[in-house]
Amino acid sequence: MKYKLWYWAEIQGRGEFVRLPMEAAGIAYVDVAREQGSDALVADMQARDRRPPFAPPYLDTGSQVIAQVANILLWLGDRHGLAPEDAATRIWIHEVQLTVTDFVAEVHQVHHPVGTGLYYEDQRPEAARFAEEFREERMPKFLDWFERSVEGEWLAGTRWSYGDTSIFQLVEGLRYMFPRRMAAIEGDYPRLIAIRDRVADLPGIAAYLSSARRIPFNTQGIFRHYPELDAA
Numbered sequence: 001m002k003y004k005l006w007y008w009a010e011i012q013g014r015g016e017f018v019r020l021p022m023e024a025a026g027i028a029y030v031d032v033a034r035e036q037g038s039d040a041l042v043a044d045m046q047a048r049d050r051r052p053p054f055a056p057p058y059l060d061t062g063s064q065v066i067a068q069v070a071n072i073l074l075w076l077g078d079r080h081g082l083a084p085e086d087a088a089t090r091i092w093i094h095e096v097q098l099t100v101t102d103f104v105a106e107v108h109q110v111h112h113p114v115g116t117g118l119y120y121e122d123q124r125p126e127a128a129r130f131a132e133e134f135r136e137e138r139m140p141k142f143l144d145w146f147e148r149s150v151e152g153e154w155l156a157g158t159r160w161s162y163g164d165t166s167i168f169q170l171v172e173g174l175r176y177m178f179p180r181r182m183a184a185i186e187g188d189y190p191r192l193i194a195i196r197d198r199v200a201d202l203p204g205i206a207a208y209l210s211s212a213r214r215i216p217f218n219t220q221g222i223f224r225h226y227p228e229l230d231a232a
């Protein structure tokens, strides 16, 4: 049975951190809401009465349903060899992925600093204030740490792991969201940019990026480009 990935149909969002390693490894999956619409996702979540996911993305493996991006990737990494073999390094890659989760939550707060349920247009002054501190303090703090964490051509080990596809997505997302800020600082992160480029060259990723399955970034997702929130 093909895995079923459940995520919002209109955005890359957090689902993209799951799609990318599956695409890179050629793992067969159905992106269910892309075929049936996001209403089907809402209905599926409501219908689950045992161990219900709090929020998408979640993966139905046929024998269990796993939510939380880092948790899904931990499971896929073990099952499909998408992480290094030794146990300590697997925990390390999981640690990196949990930090990606933290970073993504802050990225979301840039355009939703007051309330997740409110529109961006209803919190623009607060977003401008949050964005300034994010660009100047938080963005380099996280990126410095990711840069320091790279152990070789890949984050760890001799081949790519799901941690590397997540680094790819962070760089791509930040380039879309903050083109001026990234142009100013990305020279400080040669290892992250090299990983981004290596991931883009993986055959499965190259095919995915040029397919209609890769939804373009937009202003409904996590990484949103609002010019007024960007500055060098």
Ligand SMILES: N[C@@H](CCC(=O)N[C@@H](CS)C(=O)NCC(=O)O)C(=O)O
Pocket: 013, 014, 015, 054, 055, 056, 057, 067, 068, 069, 070, 101
């Ligand atoms: N920590 C979770 C966050 C999941 C999450 O916030 N999902 C969003 C979409 S990207 C959602 O639909 N949230 C609904 C909500 O928080 O009410 C993860 O990494 O998977």
